[in-house]
Amino acid sequence: xxxxxxxxxxxxxxxxxxxxxxxxxxxxxxxxxxxxxxxxxxxxxxxxxxxxxxxxxxxxxxxxxxxxxxxxxxxxxxxxxxxxxxxxxxxxxxxxxxxxxxxxxxxxxxxxxxxxxxxxxxxxxxxxxxxxxxxxxxxxxxxxxxxxxxxxxxxxxxxxxxxxxxxxxxxxxxxxxxxxxxxxxxxxxxxxxxxxxxxxxxxxxxxxx
Ligand code: BGC
Ligand code: CA
Numbered sequence: 001x002x003x004x005x006x007x008x009x010x011x012x013x014x015x016x017x018x019x020x021x022x023x024x025x026x027x028x029x030x031x032x033x034x035x036x037x038x039x040x041x042x043x044x045x046x047x048x049x050x051x052x053x054x055x056x057x058x059x060x061x062x063x064x065x066x067x068x069x070x071x072x073x074x075x076x077x078x079x080x081x082x083x084x085x086x087x088x089x090x091x092x093x094x095x096x097x098x099x100x101x102x103x104x105x106x107x108x109x110x111x112x113x114x115x116x117x118x119x120x121x122x123x124x125x126x127x128x129x130x131x132x133x134x135x136x137x138x139x140x141x142x143x144x145x146x147x148x149x150x151x152x153x154x155x156x157x158x159x160x161x162x163x164x165x166x167x168x169x170x171x172x173x174x175x176x177x178x179x180x181x182x183x184x185x186x187x188x189x190x191x192x193x194x195x196x197x198x199x200x201x202x203x204x205x206x207x208x209x
Contacts, residue, residue: 079207087207088127093117094203095131102181102195105138106153109203116140117202118152125162128202129188138201139190141182143168150182161190168192 026034081092094114096105106116117139119125140153147170150158164185170178175194182190183199193199 077209079209081207085205086131089124090207091124092205092207093128093131095137096200096202099198099200101198102138102142102201105199105201106140108201109140109205112203112205114203114205115153117204118154118156119162120156120159122160125160125188128184132184132188132202134186135184136186136199137184138199139182139184140204141190142180142195143170143192144180144195147178147180162188164189164191 079087079090081087085092085094087093092114094109094112096108100108102116109115117128117137119128119139119141141150142153143150145151150161150168152158164187167190168179168182170180170192172178175196177194177196179192179194181195182192185191
């Protein structure tokens with residue numbers, strides 16, 4: 001009769017099988033360390049995934065999808081904004097959480113069926129200064145096409161400007177390209193900065209019926 005089968009290694013010597021009762025059990029200290037290491041790895045992965053998804057801001061819904069949630073309180077037929085957008089006088093505004101260069105920020109607005117913020121009158125500027133809450137945000141105002149000629153991204157007429165004193169100065173000290181993209185300062189007044197700098201941004205789109 002054959003005895004119990006033994007696992008042999010390449011050298012033909014007996015080897016412990018994985019469930020071998022002769023394997024020394026983990027000490028409770030080793031178990032604790034192992035558990036902590038697993039928890040730490042899980043936390044790290046979760047953080048990385050969250051950071052990736054939260055870069056741009058609140059999750060946006062497909063604006064063309066009639067089933068996508070609207071701002072709470074809105075009634076059917078009335079213009080309204082999607083979840084995560086702020087509504088004011090017929091427009092929806094999106095305040096990013098992450099910071100990106102101007103063009104990348106603009107692209108983020110475009111894929112959300114919006115564009116960077118266009119300020120058309122003093123009430124809109126006042127509203128946004130209040131909402132911006134002393135934080136710098138890119139706006140949709142640029143002289144990239146022609147130095148010194150500032151245009152809104154939607155080509156609308158430049159009716160009001162809120163440049164901070166001495167701006168726009170197209171300072172070349174920080175960037176040889178100068179400063180061709182406008183952002184709100186902590187005061188709410190505007191500065192031209194290098195378009196490659198990363199700031200938060202505000203998107204705007206018409207409230208939809
Ligand atoms: C900014 C310029 C700005 C200047 C105002 C600099 O740090 O880069 O855009 O015009 O400050 O003093
Ligand atoms: Ca400047």
